[in-house]
Amino acid sequence: MPVIAALLAAAIFIIDTFSSLDMAIAVLYVVVVLLSATYSDRRGLLVIAGLCVGLTILSFLIMHADDVDVGSTMRALVSISAITVTTLLCLENQAATQSLRAQADLLDLTHDGIFVRDMADTVQYWSHGAEQLYGWSRQEALGQPASALLRTIFPVPAEEIRAELLAAGRWEGELLHTRKSGEKVAVMSRWSLQRDERGRPLAVMETNSDITGRRQAENALHQTRTELAHVTRVTMMGELTASIAHEVNQPLAAVVTNGEACLRWLGRAEPDVGEARASVERMIANGRRASEVVARLRALARRDEPEKFPVDLNEMIDEVLPLLERERAAQGVVLDLALGEKLPPALGDRVQLQQVVLNLALNAVQAMAAVPEARRRLFVCTRAEEGSDRPGLLIEVRDSGPGVDAANLSRLFDAFYSTKKDGMGMGLSISRSIIEAHGGRICAICPEEGGMLFTITLPATGDAPAQASRPREALT
Structure with missing residues (x-):
């Protein structure tokens, strides 16, 4: 380019000086200035422009030193003015280009992939970060359709994203x-829309941050949490199996007993069909109860998310009480039962709620082993929550045991913390997780009269009451 510019300048000087053409040949020096602007810096361009002006003046003096006229003088002034104006415009363009180049260099400093595409999705700019992120060089990416080049997978239809971009001027979301x-x-990905002076969409600058590692970590964490949830449920099942499994023997023994009774009623000289029928009905009921116990154990071990249905808390507690019978009788604990009147049902998983109540009741019974037998009383109560805008249901489990030190009260629901010598420390932690998953809460306090009081609060469904009045009763 410098050689071409020099040859062109020499040719213009020769023609302007030695030809008889009556025209402003020196105006063609602007071509030399424009060519020089592509490779010269500011100072070099000024020097070249000065040489062009000097050649114009030198040619004028050679041709018209003896006979200066107005026409030739005006042609020389027009040529000098054209060279000057062109030089100033080139200098301004160089300054703007350098500013843009400096800004582009700043964009290349970031590790994010940045590129600019026009409204036809053609790549116009491709940063160094984009080269590192995607592997395509700038020469390979420029002029290519961005979506086709990157094989973009959008979270929603691309038309919806484009509409939001045009309306708000920006868009943000995850892409693949x-x-x-x-x-x-x-x-x-973060998109910013550029508009022209008339407000028409011109181009889109897209900034992309690599979150592949973070997404993989989140997926791994989710998988770990899922596995941990399964392990904790199986762990809880193992902790309760010793207390629940023997209950399977109770309905089976009852089936055998009622079967023998049925045979005796039928073996009489005059068979008592009514008593035999009643024995068979009890056999069926106990067989179903054994099946339900097994189903509860399987539900604790399944990975499936529990389904929630309306649960009558009083009936649910009635089903739990037989599971406590042997432990309570062995410890000589009196059961004081107070079930609320006309309570609406709660929405939840019946098996999991039974698991929580059973765990609290078993803990209470075992905690009273250290107090005199005459003082061993287990209180189980259900009632409606008072003083709340939203209907709530309360389940209270209270014992008359030694209680817990105030310093350790806040740790009761921590995983692996247990006040029992052979405890695993998982029961209360899992119980809290179950209740919180049902939208409720569980808390523990030490009443002034001694023992421990656990209170479960569950949201009610707002349906009609599930039952009539239930009397308060004490069972020995």
């Missing part, structure tokens, strides 16, 4: 791109 190597990469 493909590198040059074929590897998938998840990015957090």
Whole structure:
């Protein structure tokens, strides 16, 4: 380019000086200035422009030193003015180009992949970060359709994203791109819309941050949590199996007893069909109860999310009480039962709620082993929550045991913390997780009269009351 500019300047000087053409040949020096602007800096361009002006003046003096006229003088002034104006415009363009180049260099400093595409989705700018992120060089990416190049997978239809971009001027979301190597990469993408002076969409600058590692970590964490939830449920099942499994023997023994009774009623000289029928009905009921116990154990071990249905808390507690019978009788604990009147049902998983109540009641019975037998009383109460805008249901389990030190009260629901010598420390922690998953809460306090009081609060469904009045009763 410098050689071409020099040859062109020499040719213009010769023609302007030695030809008889009556025109402003020196105006063509602007071509030399424009060519020089592509490779010269500011100072070099000024020097070249000065040489062009000097050649114009020198040619004028050679041709018209003896006979200066107005026409030739005006042609020389027009040529000098054209060279000057062109030089100033080139200098301004160089300054703007340098400013843009400096800004582009700043964009290349970031590790994010930044590129600019026009409204036809054609890549106009491709940063160094984009080269590192996607693997395509700037020369390979420029002029290519961005979506086709990156094989973009959008979270929603692309038309919806485009509409939001045009309306708000920006868009942000997660995209899935493909590198040059074929590897998938998840990015957090931020789009900014550029408009012209008339407000028409001109281009889109897209900034993409690689979140593939974070997404993989989140997926791994979710998987770990799922596995941990399964392990904790199985752990809880193992802790309660010793207390529940023997209950399977009770309905089976009852089946055998009622079967023998049925045979005796039928073996009389005059068979008592009514008593035999009643024995068979009790056999069926106990057989179903054994099946339900097994179903509860299987439900604790399944990975499936529990389904929630309306649960009558009083009936649910009635089903739990037989599971406590042997432990309570062995410890000589009196059961004081107070079930609320006309309570609406709660929404939840019946098996999991039974698991919580059973765990609290078993803990209470075992905690009273250290107090005199005459003082061993277990209180189980259900009632409606008072003083709340939203209907709530309360389940209270209270014992007359030694209680817990105030310093350790806040740790009761921590995993692996137990006040029992052979305890695993998982029961209360899992119980709290179950209640919180049902939208409720569980808390423990030490009443002034001694023992422990656990209170479960559950949201009610707002349906009609599930039952009539239930009397308060004490069972020995």
